[in-house]
Amino acid sequence: MTVQTSPPSAALAETMLDMGRRARAASRELGLLTAQDRTRGLKAIAAAIRAAAPDVLRANAEDMAAARAKGLAPAMLDRLALDEKRLEGVAAGVETVAALPDPLGRELARWTPPNGLDIARIAVPLGVIGIIYESRPNVTVDAGVLCLRSGNAAILRGGSESAKSSAALANAMRGALKSEELPVDAIQLVATTNREAVGHMLGGLEGALDVIVPRGGRSLVERVQAEARVPVIGHLEGLCHTYVHAAADPKKAVDIVLNAKMRRTGVCGSTETLLIDVAVAATLLPQIAKALTDAGCELRGDGRTRAILGDITPATEADWATEYLDAILSIAVVDGLPGALAHLARWSSGHTDAIITEDTAAAETFIANVDSAIVLHNASTQFADGGEFGFGAEIGIATGRIHARGPVGAEQLTTYKYAVRGTGQVRP
Amino acid sequence: MTVQTSPPSAALAETMLDMGRRARAASRELGLLTAQDRTRGLKAIAAAIRAAAPDVLRANAEDMAAARAKGLAPAMLDRLALDEKRLEGVAAGVETVAALPDPLGRELARWTPPNGLDIARIAVPLGVIGIIYESRPNVTVDAGVLCLRSGNAAILRGGSESAKSSAALANAMRGALKSEELPVDAIQLVATTNREAVGHMLGGLEGALDVIVPRGGRSLVERVQAEARVPVIGHLEGLCHTYVHAAADPKKAVDIVLNAKMRRTGVCGSTETLLIDVAVAATLLPQIAKALTDAGCELRGDGRTRAILGDITPATEADWATEYLDAILSIAVVDGLPGALAHLARWSSGHTDAIITEDTAAAETFIANVDSAIVLHNASTQFADGGEFGFGAEIGIATGRIHARGPVGAEQLTTYKYAVRGTGQVRP
Structure with missing residues (x-):
């Protein structure tokens, strides 16, 4: 041989x-x-x-x-x-x-x-x-x-x-x-x-x-x-998050989450996990969930999400760690900005994460504390793209730290x- | 066990x-x-x-x-x-x-x-x-x-x-x-x-x-x-060169080569190989060699160097590839700027290389063509140092290409x- x-x-x-x-x-x-x-x-x-x-x-x-x-x-x-x-x-x-x-x-x-x-x-x-x-x-x-x-x-x-x-x-x-x-x-x-x-x-x-x-x-x-x-120059996965803060504009929240998840589900900048503040979850989560399910998205949620949305698939630890690249979204209800930052510190892949809020101070705290290549305020994570950044094209989105x-x-x-x-x- | x-x-x-x-x-x-x-x-x-x-x-x-x-x-x-x-x-x-x-x-x-x-x-x-x-x-x-x-x-x-x-x-x-x-x-x-x-x-x-x-x-x-x-972030060896061009100022050439080799021989920015233009080797090399040997430096030369300097140790291929970190200098006589660039393309470790010349066009060609982290004109290679660059201190001199x-x-x-x-x- x-x-x-x-x-x-x-x-x-x-x-x-x-x-x-x-x-x-x-x-x-x-x-x-x-x-x-x-x-x-x-x-x-x-x-x-x-x-x-x-x-x-x-x-x-x-x-x-x-x-x-x-x-x-x-x-x-x-x-x-x-x-x-x-x-x-x-x-x-x-x-x-x-x-x-x-x-x-x-x-x-x-x-x-x-x-x-x-x-x-x-x-x-x-x-x-x-x-x-x-x-x-x-x-x-x-x-x-x-x-x-x-x-x-x-x-x-x-x-x-x-x-x-x-x-x-x-x-x-x-x-x-x-x-x-x-x-x-x-x-x-x-x-x-x-x-x-x-x-x-x-x-x-x-x-x-x-x-x-x-x-x-x-x-x-x-x-x-x-x-x-x-x-x-490494390109690891895009386990991207969108965090809807307590002071989010409801319409922006619905529009941005829908776009961030469903515009194209197979791209690395698509949102895989939605974090929503406990203060607005009861009122805002049903609207967001309806827009997503109407668009064909499967939802998986933690206990507090399921208490609001009813009978959806429970989200497990594996969900927080999964880049679906598909019409699936995991949802966690978090306790304010600190809760969102703690979730991100543990699960974000360092690619792209976004906050939706009208509270500029909260947005700046989020931007300073989230250690990802791209941190967005009031915009869809699907903007993680060389063309959108004005680079003409891209070889990819680097998730390493050097160079x-x-x-x-x-x-x-x-x-x-x-x-x-x-x-x-x-x-x- | x-x-x-x-x-x-x-x-x-x-x-x-x-x-x-x-x-x-x-x-x-x-x-x-x-x-x-x-x-x-x-x-x-x-x-x-x-x-x-x-x-x-x-x-x-x-x-x-x-x-x-x-x-x-x-x-x-x-x-x-x-x-x-x-x-x-x-x-x-x-x-x-x-x-x-x-x-x-x-x-x-x-x-x-x-x-x-x-x-x-x-x-x-x-x-x-x-x-x-x-x-x-x-x-x-x-x-x-x-x-x-x-x-x-x-x-x-x-x-x-x-x-x-x-x-x-x-x-x-x-x-x-x-x-x-x-x-x-x-x-x-x-x-x-x-x-x-x-x-x-x-x-x-x-x-x-x-x-x-x-x-x-x-x-x-x-x-x-x-x-x-x-x-x-790699720090490979400093196989540094000083090239004395045909239009070099003789005093600068002697002073800079002596300093580049002998100021401190154990640092990564010390010159290990002298390249000298054939047009000035016969007149300038003896002066440079005398300054170096007076300072206690051993010289090793190629055939044309030995034809000028007489009975010094022959330089072999191993010498062109060796970072001595010691009071030893290998010398090659080269045919003009193209000869120097060819030697550097083959043997430079990409750390620091210098040209000594009063011909600005030749210096700029050298700077554009030599693919090293630091390319110097009319200065000692021993300036390859974070302190001298104004960085306060340095962890080292990176010889890799990324970051x-x-x-x-x-x-x-x-x-x-x-x-x-x-x-x-x-x-x-």
Whole structure:
């Protein structure tokens, strides 16, 4: 058996290392291009995606047929599906990224300490970024173009379900780079669906990868965290909460909770748990619950919730810890702001949490005390999105604490270096 | 044997987990203190270190005696040694950190996208930071107070050689926190010299550690990179270069190279390799070499260097890859700026590299092309230091690419969150 499996494994290893070397070479070139060069490449990519629409849609139809045959869930099929309108949205997104201010070369700080040195902190690319994601083919484009905008080379590894769609999109992007005489290997897609390829990426490709961005479900992120030998900009789950405070405006509360849960239930910014203040639960919870159940949402509640709403499923500890990504909402009645903060300190995944209140002091206490990447006042948690933040696109929402938190756009894919200009200084 | 070793290991595990829990609790309190509270704590720590000087110096004398008995190298003994003057320097350093602007709560950016949300990016602490370091006892203070300035709880693990000195310093710091009614567990020192304690820290203490900062030699950093299950702000070696360009001012070249190599040979910012342009090597290299050998530096050269300097030790590939941390310098004659850039692309560790030239265009090309945390023009690489950068102190010089590069001071120990204020927005 060793004799049979060893050659393909060795070949895969060499293929992956070769991708790493090409990416490193492309990254050296990329960082030295002008912002105009990168913008030109992005505009060419948008045009190439439009021109490749028939190829992409044909490839997507094949992916969809295979996915249906495998019995993929409707929510997964919806993530995978492309049509002319969605593809035009992808191309328009690239143009948005092309129009973003270039994040490289920004002077982040500049000062002169007593030694007389002129010290400048300058934004530079991270280098080579490995992105490991799941079914959505549009991530292939979002990730590729955000890396290009920020001068990074990308090695993309999408899910097997979207393999053909992603290949068609990557081909279009690489063709655009080639025709513009920009480094083609700035965007590379791992062609094989062999899961060993992910293992090679997590090993760092002999130093070629500077950072890995996983975008996907818990099992992927856990594998990455356990195995990665390179830094990770992590995207864990979005166990988001909306807290309806005693001083909430009732209409805002109903509208925002309904939107936060039901606008799209499969996104990481959807609210999974509603916290409602005991002072208003009896009057407000029935209205909120009616809006949700009318929209098809299943409710699960703690004892006090069930005392108000009647016969709904009891919420257990497992519910407070579950990212449903579905039309299900757990509800807890809490004792004022301290009760809400205690629940969040225990259960929030640090992604996005919101308070609904007309009491500004309470809102500011909530904002100061909740240690999540995004803390909202009187707005839907579904605004946790790079596009809504004005980033043009996003690779995901980072839930780790280092380097970047919240939406990861082009600016978050940069680091910095110090340019220090002296006049002959030696250190005493 | 299992019966004998298992109880102490289990006890150590519980001790470490308890430190993690205490640190997490302290971190929650710390982030909500005012800047004035943190400043008050820092001033109290400076006073406490001065008051504890007799205890600290007695403990240090015991460490030194044990280290001499173990036959520690003179350079290591020098790093370990404290005297009244050095200790006063440590206390004064704490006062410098106390006088720094508080890095928390800074509004890093604020904007309103078309959805009307008021989005602010606000600096917040990283959380709980594990710092693993080696012999210098002053790191115990530098790391502890930089974490306090930035609202982070610190779990410090120093080297066994400095165990008693570090314990006396940590006691003084914790006493100051206690007397000021600030969270004492904001600064904790791992009391045991058992190396298993490091393993527990690398495992993350069941989620209590947010980030690990290793500060030490290659073997420590390699262990951390291989085993860490939490993000690492890495401090790899400083294989620093000084490049003397064809248009270098001869006096600046001699003065800067001598300082970059010989001011202190044991620091990570010391130059290990001199690159000199072939156009000026014949005239300038003998002057530079004389200054260095007069100061007691051993020279090793490539073929062209030896053709000029005569009978010095040949430099091999191993020399280009070696951080000597000693009075040894490898020298390569290079063909212009492209030759220097090629050498750096292959051998620089990405820490600090310098060019000496009066040609501003060449200097700017060097600054743009050299991908190191610190790139200097006409200054000594020994300026790679948080104090010289105006950071008051530093935990080390980061050589990784994510989160922070270069000197890591209080500002680099922060992250951010988004405070998003709405007026009832729901997402369409």
